[in-house]
Amino acid sequence: MVKRTVDDFVGKRGLIDPQRLKALSAKSDVKGGVQMATHLGAICATGVLLWQTWGTYWAIPVFILHGVLLNFLYAAQHELSHNTVFQTRWLNEWFGRIVGFIELYPRDFDQIQHFAHHRHTQDWEMDGELARGPFTLGSYLLWMSGIVYWQTRIARILRFTRGTVVEPYIREKEHATVIFEGRVHFLLYCAIAVASVVFESWAAVIFWLAPMMLTKCVHQLQNSSEHLGLSHNPNTLENTRTLRTNAFMRWMAWNMQYHTAHHTFPSVPFHLLPELHKDIVEKWGREPYSMTYFGFQAQAIRRLMNGRTEMDYPMDQVWIADGLPDELPADTQHA
Template identity: 35%
Template sequence: MLAATGTMCLTLDGAALVAAMVAHGILLVFLFPPLHESVHRTAFKTTWINKAVAEVCGFLLLLPPRWYTAFHMAHHRFTQDPERDPELAAPKPTTLLGYLYVLSGAEYWFRVVQGLVTRAFGHAPSAFLDSRSRPRAIREARVYLALYAAIAVVSVLTDPRPVLVLWVGPVLLGQPFLRAYLLSEHWGCPAVKDMWANTRSVVSIAPIRWLAWNMPYHAEHHANPGIPFHALPAYGDLMKGSRKVEAAGYLPFHGERIGALRNGTAEPL
């Protein structure tokens, strides 16, 4: 599918090109689910394939997998803990303007680029990085930044259009769709230890479940993160009735959150 949308990006112009870049961008940013699954080592039976897929997806999304693994495992250990969940280092929006800022993807790009540059310069103060993962994260950031710089230089010296229409432009256009999806996972859930309560599952249509590698079953994933993505629907059926926070869809979720923002009742968790 990426090959198909990428071909359109290289051959179309005008409004058709923008539409193709949006479609291509959505597919690109939703490489996040395979990155996520590969970090959990549940995407593939073979370890090195998990690592290779995580490397490719992480590079395209500016999420180096060694750093992201430490970040994400801490998120699983301390879900919705304001003091220890690294996802809460960037609080959820409490105003409509803040909501639009997060939804635009600008907050994400600022945060990941700043973190990448900071680690590349040898500063990795994050509490979830230990003596083993910290030097790995620093080396990884330096390699990634060097590769990004090399791509930028080669593009400027040759033809920047392929990189702009196949990668940079599409991920900027596609990121709001990923932000809208990810906001549903925990925003507005209580700060408790019960994974069925601090995580929201979303009742969604098949194309979204496919695109997101079944992560709308997010409470099920947090309750048992060792279950592979393809088995989550069966696990959801087995544990039916366990969910304590559920949305009837992504539009109803965002409608409820916008209402809370307008009423001033949206909290930064």
């Protein structure tokens, strides 16, 4: 069982009154239950509709929506790993394990990696979510496609199943936990595969794996834009981006578009992040770095064109943000 927690982590002290922060950190079984029920209910509804329309052209948009809903279910796992969805702790635990199984992202490992991400955001050596090389245009587009994402997730489960742990942010005493968890996941996935062969059923592929894997590119709009192109300084107000979008996307992503607020005070549950965002803006005196999904993508691709890589930009400066010129001044880039 993972004992690490970021519940008490504060990204910037003195920004919010302690009593106000305590009020904003109130968890709710009702609000968490409604959000979980509506998200899982939407997945069930699109699954039924996909079954009814399979073999027709109507199945294509339903397939895409179903897959996108499955992918954004990771937002639920993310909150469950923070133990902020439900006030009742065991509900966070078990829903987290179920969702982690669906997402091919074991809960214990996710908590360990995400702890490192919050404690060391944008630190190449310590951030568990920066375990990659600097982006080139090609590697970035490959990442956005979802191919590398799924290859990494599947390879990690197989590696844990073999008893191999290489992640530097996983402490030695946690190796047994992630290995056991990986083996449980592997055996359960094998059981589903065997059952599918025995019953000659494609249900697991049609209603789960195929839509989830083939629409990962939509979820990558969220994943790629939260930190890339911002400062690597250890300040959540400088190294984390807020995203401007519509109400449907905020519902589907569990308000994770308020990512600056979340990283600054991760004990605040998803349903109170809009209020926390307003409080931060009022106290700080300005909006955090924010962009739209497609505005971010357009600028990120431009920055990586013409043979440039992520390392061509200083790590202590912002190089993807609204208002920046298409071509940054020469002194902004490395020689």
